[in-house]
Amino acid sequence: MKLGVNIDHIAVLREARKINDPDPIDALGIVARAGGYQITIHLREDRRHIQDEDATHIVALSHLPVNIECALSDEIIDIVCRLKPHRATIVPEKRQEVTTEGGLDVIGHASSLQKAIAKLHQAGIAVSLFIDPEHAVIEASYRLGASMVELHTGTYANLYASLYSNLSRTKHAIPAYTSLSRVELEQKLEEATNALHLSADFAFSLGLEVAAGHGLNYQNVFAIANIGAISELNIGQSIVARSVFVGLERAIVEMKQCLI
Ligand code: PXP
Numbered sequence: 001m002k003l004g005v006n007i008d009h010i011a012v013l014r015e016a017r018k019i020n021d022p023d024p025i026d027a028l029g030i031v032a033r034a035g036g037y038q039i040t041i042h043l044r045e046d047r048r049h050i051q052d053e054d055a056t057h058i059v060a061l062s063h064l065p066v067n068i069e070c071a072l073s074d075e076i077i078d079i080v081c082r083l084k085p086h087r088a089t090i091v092p093e094k095r096q097e098v099t100t101e102g103g104l105d106v107i108g109h110a111s112s113l114q115k116a117i118a119k120l121h122q123a124g125i126a127v128s129l130f131i132d133p134e135h136a137v138i139e140a141s142y143r144l145g146a147s148m149v150e151l152h153t154g155t156y157a158n159l160y161a162s163l164y165s166n167l168s169r170t171k172h173a174i175p176a177y178t179s180l181s182r183v184e185l186e187q188k189l190e191e192a193t194n195a196l197h198l199s200a201d202f203a204f205s206l207g208l209e210v211a212a213g214h215g216l217n218y219q220n221v222f223a224i225a226n227i228g229a230i231s232e233l234n235i236g237q238s239i240v241a242r243s244v245f246v247g248l249e250r251a252i253v254e255m256k257q258c259l260i
Helices: 010-017 024-032 052-061 074-083 112-124 133-142 152-166 170-175 182-205 221-225 236-246 248-258
Strands: 002-006 038-042 065-069 087-091 126-131 148-152 209-213 234-235
Touching: 002 209, 002 236, 002 248, 010 024, 010 236, 024 038, 024 052, 024 248, 038 052, 038 234, 052 065, 052 074, 065 074, 065 182, 074 112, 087 112, 087 148, 087 234, 112 126, 126 133, 133 182, 133 248, 152 182, 221 234, 221 248, 234 236, 236 248
Parallel strands: 002 038, 002 234, 038 065, 065 087, 087 126, 126 148, 148 209, 209 234
Antiparallel strands: none
């Protein structure tokens, strides 16, 4: 299982003070040393963490492949085409969200996605689409020419947290879950896990590369890492959070140990 380390949260800490450190550039060598497969960054339209200069330097300096998550926006797609990272992952983006909340509406945005994918391909950049684990969406992604899909694990992670985290913050954030009994939550978690499994198998059978990510951590990652058709996980928040206590290199090594 390949691990993409999402280093946005290093820039979140820096932007809290609007100063120069911690600098996400300093993570590049550490991720490589710890056995990470790829650097993932999200150049958001609101530039709340990664800045254009970061993206430019990261693509120029990283020895690992760089995966840039980007919105379906002409401005951002043009920047990504200029930067030429190894891969672009198109994600939905809303200004008010704390983080990416769901998968792309691939069917609703088919024609603008097709244009963006063609533009990125013309620039020599592989394209992945960040989608919910649904067959119709996978099929639409395949038809639009994406070579990869990243399955959104947010629902799975939220249900897992609702069942097993002490603070149950996620549960409070999702009113739909607060009224559910433990048995109902367990059933929904099983459904969410199965949906990821079946979707990964379906995408793989179409010849797509399959990644997954969002909300994965040292507790909930095992079931996802066991899905054979998934070859890559992109994980950020939990690794950077753990790095505060043990350092980034060890936090990545520990995550890699969870993926075996
Ligand atoms: N994959 C995608 C497409 C994302 O948008 C994000 C969040 O930026 C992640 C993975 C990583 O999510 P997390 O920070 O919750 O691990």
